[in-house]
Amino acid sequence: MDLYCITPYLERAKRLLEQPDEASLRYAALELRFAMETVVYRQLQEYGDVIPVSVASQWKPDQLLKLLISFDPTSNQGGDLSFAIEGPDVKPIPQNFKSLGETKAIPWKEFRANYNKLGSYLHAPQSNAKKKPKALTTDAFTAIISRLEDCTKATAIFALKAIISAQCDCGNMLYVGQGEFDNDELVVCSNTMCNRLWRKNATTEGDQVLERVDKIIFNCVACQAVIRVSPELIWQPIKCSNCPCTFRLNLAFSTTTRTE
Template structure:
């Protein structure tokens, strides 16, 4: 059972390798397989992440986000339910399904390795730095993917997130695994850019709270630029179009 729909990419890569074709095409097919896995997993977070936002992300952003959201994406497992015996006897387990995953740390490493192989090598003063993957490397990656395909019967996600609704209407979402109290994050709507801080409420729950800051509109693109009062005299840069602003404080001395 291929619940992720990645066999088509795995089989294409295997054919290319078997026919001794260009390994870059095999690597591309395998990269598609990793992306399909990530797309299928992020569907479980559709209540937390608007599809309009996901559609703006690149595959590597989706994978990076999943690595912070998905605490069970670290290892494979089985989902079971304890059910009482109909005759009043001893309760027994009912298996509901099995998850098979490539741990996110390895997932990101393999995905980036394929991407590095596909990119044009960087040329420096020391010459060309070649990014190579052998036939054996690709076959090992195929084995990792086949392990997922062969055993997974369900897609499971625990929504271990903290979120807030920005005044502009954008939903801010962070994985609790990476939340640090005191950390400042910004609204993903580049026309807003409102700052929020991670803090604990009176119930010791991790929450996102708005930060009171002075702000103004960029004169070029009209995006909102917020001024951190602790960095008042530093050069400000619009996060949307990169125009720079110098901030000055004008004051008058009163006669004593």
């Protein structure tokens, strides 16, 4: 039983790898990419509305892999899903369990690295490239095929949703995986008509929450003066009131870069 439905891709890839020519190896890489994309989109079904529609409705497996890395910190662990047959009054711990199925580990970071590695084999080689591209060999595909074949042995599919959410003023839901929560990047509402900024914060009780950004505050890199900017003004040049420096904000990394 192949819950991910990737066996046909793997079989075609293995047949292609039996051929000695480089063209067959490149087609094998393509088949394995199809298999990996199929796994990603099958896993996506377990998240329901959590994955933003703007992403889920488009063919963006690499972007989805980033989300899966963030959302599921236990993806590198497989296991057996079981429930206790005894009733809740059994003490201290029920001894008889019925298995629902076995999940297989899918370490999404490794998965994404392999996906991009396969993609690098699908580009035409540059004749004037300074560095000679690595020769394609069947060894490059062995570990990837082994990992994907392990997925075909799963008898259950499980998705842990380690996610912090908030509702934007526009009504759109924001989702951030715990794997992304420790960095300083701002969160932008995925509603392109809104684009409100949010920051990640931990409350005194230890809860992780998303909070509206009303002011972006940073220090001038030249004079260390405190600069406060309203979100609606971030697209404009920002001048320090204490010295001649001018800045722009890089929202992707929540940093400032001196431009003058």
